[in-house]
Amino acid sequence: MYCFFLPTVYLSYILNLILMTQNHSIHHNFEIVAIAASAGGLNALSQVFASLPADFPATILVVQHLAPKFKSQLAEILSRRTDLKVKQAEQGDTLDPGTIYTAPPNYHLLVKPDHTLDLTQSELVHFLRPSADLLFNSVAETYKNKAIAVVLTGTGTDGRKGVQTIKKMGGIVIAQNKESSEYFGMPNSAIKTGVVDYILPLEDIPDCLISLISKEKEDD
Numbered sequence: 001m002y003c004f005f006l007p008t009v010y011l012s013y014i015l016n017l018i019l020m021t022q023n024h025s026i027h028h029n030f031e032i033v034a035i036a037a038s039a040g041g042l043n044a045l046s047q048v049f050a051s052l053p054a055d056f057p058a059t060i061l062v063v064q065h066l067a068p069k070f071k072s073q074l075a076e077i078l079s080r081r082t083d084l085k086v087k088q089a090e091q092g093d094t095l096d097p098g099t100i101y102t103a104p105p106n107y108h109l110l111v112k113p114d115h116t117l118d119l120t121q122s123e124l125v126h127f128l129r130p131s132a133d134l135l136f137n138s139v140a141e142t143y144k145n146k147a148i149a150v151v152l153t154g155t156g157t158d159g160r161k162g163v164q165t166i167k168k169m170g171g172i173v174i175a176q177n178k179e180s181s182e183y184f185g186m187p188n189s190a191i192k193t194g195v196v197d198y199i200l201p202l203e204d205i206p207d208c209l210i211s212l213i214s215k216e217k218e219d220d
Helices: 008-026 041-050 074-079 132-146 160-168 185-191 202-219
Strands: 032-037 059-064 085-088 099-102 108-111 117-120 147-151 172-176 198-200
Touching (some): 041 059, 059 132, 074 099, 108 132, 132 147, 147 160, 147 185, 147 202, 160 172
Parallel strands (some): 032 147, 059 099, 085 099
């Protein structure tokens, strides 16, 4: 009997391929992408959305930490940088595929069981409103294994609990890597939970989303 020992780097590569294959095989019909960002988020969101095609079939929800007392221009700015429709979320909005909904300042953005949006000024979560944790939790409860969560650049730990709920309900979690993050606090906090499926440079996140969504559509 012959024993062959592969270098650690190759073993790691093979294990990652196996895990990615398993991930693709157990997740079906992704319908929604929930994205959290804070410091450095405008640039990161702009780069991600600029690379998504106009026919991207999933709904996208965005929590970007903003100054609570000022009117947000986030939706307007992002709409100039993507072919997708972008709007600031309003109470009762029905979620449309291929549309980006941004949380307004000083409101938590939640998804209700009937797939409409709920804006609430309930208490701050870790001194924040909107809260990525609350968004991720509501998305996970409503969409279960049809949800993808993305944590981009930002300070603090918002999203840490929410990504665990996404994963528990069968969804996929993506985090921006350290090298491409202006601020690594939020992505690092998510990564430390051990539930992140993909840790990627910012420029690779759009292709990952397209691949995940396209694969599921092809498998239907």
